Amino acid sequence: MPLCVAAEKGHIGIVKLLLEKGADVNAQGGRHFDTQRRAYIDAQGKRIYSNALQAASTGGYEQIVKLLVKEGADVNAQGGYYGTALQAASINGHEQIVQLLLEKGANVNAQGGRHANALYAASGAGGHEQIVKLLLEKGADVSIQGGRYGNALCAASEGGHEQIVRLLTTKQGKAL
Secondary structure, X not given: OHHHHHHXXXXXXXXXXXXXXXXXXXXXXXXXXXXXXHHHHHHXXXXXXXXXXXXXXXXXXXXXXXXXXXXXXXXXXXXXXXXXXXXXXXXXXXXXXXXXXXXXXXXXXXOOOOOOOHHHHHHHHHOOHHHHHHHHHOOOOOOOOOOOOOOHHHHHXXXXXXXXXXXXXXXXXXXX
């Protein structure tokens, strides 16, 4: 899927050209998207982007994200390694993209992908305190279960992110 590949690599000129020529902004697919290859790659934990918005969000290509959203990209589309574009931006520390996706209606508590949800992604492997704060301000649910460590608090604890653990326990309102 050329649009997904161009978005993944940050080639805004090609993204614009493909959209002008009628590329489907919400096409699902991406690299290695036939069933057999995808199963093999998924089993190895490799990153597969389900759509162009998720690919651009992963790479931090804010202008491409803005263009795709303007052209009607579904900010809540599910699939691929990260689950949603919001999760992809959250784990990779792209705060401006997280903000943009939330402003455009991304579900702060959407679940799926390897890192369960955006709060889990930002709290654990990401360790992105400012994004955690933003997600909490937008209503992220600290108690959502999923992912390898069970929830965002466990993921932050495993990652050694003390300030994030403080934020999450304060939000929960419990002494643990």
